[in-house]
Amino acid sequence: MMDSSLEEQFTSAYTFLNNHTGINLSNEIKLKLYGYYKVATTGKVNTEKPSLWEIRGRAKWDAWKEVENTPTEEAMQMYVEIVEKANIGWNRDQLDDTTSEEIDIDKENNKTNAQQERMTYVSTLSYEEDEEEDNDENDIFSYAKKGDSVELNKILDLGEVDINAKDNQGLTLLHWASDRGHLEIVKLLIEKGADVNIMSEEENETPLHYSCISEHLDCARYLYHHGANPLIKNAEDSVAFDYCNPQFKEEVIKE
The missing domain is CATH 1.20.80.10 (Acyl-CoA Binding Protein)
Structure with missing residues (x-):
């Protein structure tokens, strides 16, 4: 019962x-x-x-x-x-x-x-992503989530923000950009020195984990070909490629 x-x-x-x-x-x-x-x-x-x-x-x-x-x-x-x-x-x-x-x-x-x-x-997966997600419209993490590379770049150029800082969910800008599939921001962050293998606070997952979970192929490919280590395991002892099928992995790693 x-x-x-x-x-x-x-x-x-x-x-x-x-x-x-x-x-x-x-x-x-x-x-x-x-x-x-x-x-x-x-x-x-x-x-x-x-x-x-x-x-x-x-x-x-x-x-x-x-x-x-x-x-x-x-x-x-x-x-x-x-x-x-x-x-x-x-x-x-x-x-x-x-x-x-x-x-x-x-x-x-x-x-x-x-x-x-x-x-x-x-179930929460169908939330509209274009809704205002943060109370502070000028929060740097909100720009990463929304894909606003122009505003994000302006803040980073000031040199006053730690590009690898984590928010209250234990995620970095690169985690969010990888999660949302914002390739231009992924590129921008890596070009400006973001740690491509940084792990989330709780689940110990890298940006590559997030791009594979979300199946954002372009982001996963860029991360992989710019130093993302596919052998890093998360808290569940899983590597990023454990979350995608062989065809997706093949597309990611091919030259």
Whole structure:
């Protein structure tokens, strides 16, 4: 029998994300949330893997596939823990009181297309990337995320910013540019001395990890051919190429 308190926490967590769409989460966290969300609400992968060039769809599919054997309750628990640890204003002891819809997680019950679409949105991967993501429009990290190389370059030229500094998520400018697929910014940062092998604070992942997870081929190729070490392992003991298929890796490493 499903733990009703866990189901309530799970429902509250994804409702909180749905009601606070301006929350800024790294692509890595979004993918983990999506994978556990799909397992909790659908079960094992039941669709074909998108083509290599369907970047967003393929990343989501891979995230789901990676955890598809996780038991339903464990997947819900993982989702709850990730949202709570993200430190975005939600915790299981103070459930989101805006939850007005009870969503049945029982896989035996049918869901309408509208429900499915809403829950997919709640999974957080479909947040609009062109929304204002930072409170400070002039924050250097916001320029890296939005792909504004002109403004980013102006700040870097002042020489007052540590190009390898990390934000409150433990990510550098190069991590964000690689995550979002902003090749021009990746080039700019490396040209100005960014550490191509710098690791994120918590997961110990390099920019190459992020570009492979997101399957931004151009960024991954540039990083690889400009000193990115593909043998560096993250906290999960995985190298960057563990997150992409052989065809993608082949495209990255070819001359």
